[in-house]
Amino acid sequence: MYLEAKDDLKSRFSINESELRKQFRSQSLIALNTELKSLGQHIDRIIVKSTLEICSFIDEINPDVIYRSWEPKQFFDDYWAVITERYPEIDFQEKLSSTLLEESQLPFEKHQFPATFSKFRRSIEHLAIQDPIVRPTSLPPPLNKAKTWQIEFKATDCVFTGGEREGVKHLDEYFMGQNASSYKQTRNALDGWKNSTKFSIWLSNGCLSARQIFYGLKKYERNIGANESTYWIYFELLWREYFQWYAKIHPMTLTKFSGNSNRSPMTFFNPQRFKKWCSANTPFPIVNACMSQLNAEG
Numbered sequence: 001m002y003l004e005a006k007d008d009l010k011s012r013f014s015i016n017e018s019e020l021r022k023q024f025r026s027q028s029l030i031a032l033n034t035e036l037k038s039l040g041q042h043i044d045r046i047i048v049k050s051t052l053e054i055c056s057f058i059d060e061i062n063p064d065v066i067y068r069s070w071e072p073k074q075f076f077d078d079y080w081a082v083i084t085e086r087y088p089e090i091d092f093q094e095k096l097s098s099t100l101l102e103e104s105q106l107p108f109e110k111h112q113f114p115a116t117f118s119k120f121r122r123s124i125e126h127l128a129i130q131d132p133i134v135r136p137t138s139l140p141p142p143l144n145k146a147k148t149w150q151i152e153f154k155a156t157d158c159v160f161t162g163g164e165r166e167g168v169k170h171l172d173e174y175f176m177g178q179n180a181s182s183y184k185q186t187r188n189a190l191d192g193w194k195n196s197t198k199f200s201i202w203l204s205n206g207c208l209s210a211r212q213i214f215y216g217l218k219k220y221e222r223n224i225g226a227n228e229s230t231y232w233i234y235f236e237l238l239w240r241e242y243f244q245w246y247a248k249i250h251p252m253t254l255t256k257f258s259g260n261s262n263r264s265p266m267t268f269f270n271p272q273r274f275k276k277w278c279s280a281n282t283p284f285p286i287v288n289a290c291m292s293q294l295n296a297e298g
Contacts, residue, residue, distance in 0.1 A: 001044045001057065002029065003076060020297060023155065024162040028205050031163030039139045042146040051082045058087060061143040065091045069206075071098065072247030074255065099244050100129050100210045100237060106245070113249045115260075120242045121235075132211040158297070159193075160201050167202030171212065174198070175220040184229040187236075190290065197233060203240075210237055 017025075033043045046053050058066070068080060084092045096103065107123050114120040160166075174180070179194045189195040202208040214237060221230050246254060253260040276282050280291035 001046060003046055003048050003054065003079075005048060005075065020156055020158050020160075023158065024160055024201060025205060027162030027166075028164075028207050029162075031165065031207075035164070036139070037146075039136065041139045041142055044144070044147065048079070051079050051086075054079060054083055055086065058083065058090075063090060063143065065093060067093045067095060069097045070094050070248065072244065072251070072254070074251060077251055096244075096248065098206070098210065100214060100241050101127060101245075102130065110249050113245065114242075117239060117242045120245075121238050124241070125234075125238055129211060129214050132209055132215060160198075162202075162205060162207060164207045167199075167207035168212070170198065170202065171208060171216050175216050178224060180217070180220055180230050180233060181224065181227055182229055184232040187232070191293075210240065213237060 029043065029045070036042055044057065046057055048054060066083075080092075080094075084090075101124060105124075105127055107127075108114070114123065174197055177194070179186075180197075183197065186192070186195040197213075199208060199213055203210065203213065214234065217230060217233050243254075250260055253262075258264040273282075277287070277291065278295075280288040280295065282288055282291075
């Protein structure tokens with residue numbers, strides 16, 4: 001089951017998705033559904049505005065167990081809390097599938113979670129990373145018949161294509177060259193295909209896992225050599241790891257305006273300037289160039 005927030009719900013939570021992102025997500029879902037069909041399964045895509053749509057689907061299939069892949073999205077956490085209370089007879093299981101580490105590996109209790117990334121990194125960067133899960137060769141039969149669904153988007157030429165196969169292809173191609181050996185020197189360049197890894201779009205959509213990238217990196221270090229730049233790719237994965245666990249442990253404060261310290265920052269909002277920034281019409285050419293590219297490429 002794939003839950004997708006309805007457009008007005010996205011607006012309420014300030015989730016603005018460009019057409020290119022919608023295209024990538026659609027490609028990713030279609031690719032996953034194709035892979036599942038080859039194993040006799042399918043995706044049920046549900047557009048949700050409230051828990052009513054989820055409960056209706058649960059009533060339809062009458063499951064014994066519901067598994068959830070946790071993501072740092074507050075409104076889905078809220079839905080999960082509601083349906084677990086509504087269906088006490090169902091066994092609800094939650095799994096983190098987006099992290100390098102298992103929760104049991106964390107060397108501290110939740111209430112001792114480090115307040116800074118540096119403390120977190122020093123405490124976990126030496127820990128062993130489990131192998132990526134082996135691709136299944138079979139799946140249990142579906143509980144219902146597949147329903148036709150599609151995501152409408154404006155098809156646009158884009159250098160990124162969604163789906164696991166495309167993500168793995170890019171991962172392999174990146175580590176076939178030697179760009180990883182100079183990553184630390186080039187990673188902050190504003191443009192250029194080879195200057196950064198470009199893993200993030202597949203990683204954030206679940207087409208690649210952090211562990212797949214980690215083991216691709218380790219293979220590169222064995223074959224080509226390790227240096228400060230290859231370590232820095234791991235360092236960036238650890239940054240991501242920190243915020244994944246931060247969102248899990250402090251779900252209510254990560255996106256709260258006053259933050260975990262409960263101190264609201266001093267701010268000033270000028271709607272006219274914001275509009276000019278969004279439309280790449282500021283007095284600063286470098287800002288306009290970046291915003292123009294962002295608007296064009298999503």
